[in-house]
Amino acid sequence: MFYKYLDFPKLPSNLEAMCLDIDNLAPNTKWPEPKNLDKISVDYPTENFAKYKQYMVPKEVLVWLVDNGIVHKGIRIARIHCMFDGPRVYPHFDYPRTFAINYLLTDSTATTCFYKHKTNSNLQPTRSNELFSPDEIELIDSVILEPRCWHQLDVTAIHNVENITVPRVALTLSDK
Numbered sequence: 001m002f003y004k005y006l007d008f009p010k011l012p013s014n015l016e017a018m019c020l021d022i023d024n025l026a027p028n029t030k031w032p033e034p035k036n037l038d039k040i041s042v043d044y045p046t047e048n049f050a051k052y053k054q055y056m057v058p059k060e061v062l063v064w065l066v067d068n069g070i071v072h073k074g075i076r077i078a079r080i081h082c083m084f085d086g087p088r089v090y091p092h093f094d095y096p097r098t099f100a101i102n103y104l105l106t107d108s109t110a111t112t113c114f115y116k117h118k119t120n121s122n123l124q125p126t127r128s129n130e131l132f133s134p135d136e137i138e139l140i141d142s143v144i145l146e147p148r149c150w151h152q153l154d155v156t157a158i159h160n161v162e163n164i165t166v167p168r169v170a171l172t173l174s175d176k
């Protein structure tokens, strides 16, 4: 199983509104650009892909996450991320993080997909934001994740999101 729902409380509506006020969030300027974008773009025109941006979590939201035991000592990174202006994100590994605990803040019918590599089943993440072209990979699991339900994803598997029709904003927590 590449995902599971977690029994954590829902974010209060005033804090949710704060997270969705993207224009007033601080961008995460350290977010790395993908390394092999040129290679992928040959197979898939860039305009088929959503843009991806990360923002810092407002302090009031962080305090609530700690007070409710959602951010605990195994979690060292908390961000807000946004996928927009395109139907899908590139299939990728997350690295160096080994899990993602996410909470979707927007309603969406987008599908989170997990893949295996066709020729190298033991492939492990080794660098940040490694991308895969569609002909390298094979779909092995997919799910339309419920909005406003905490869930954990195995981001050491190749994964992406398909069918993004509206901006997809989420809290994302991880170990690294």
Ligand SMILES: [Fe+2]
Residues within 6 Å of the ligand: 092, 093, 094, 155, 159
């Ligand atoms: Fe990811």
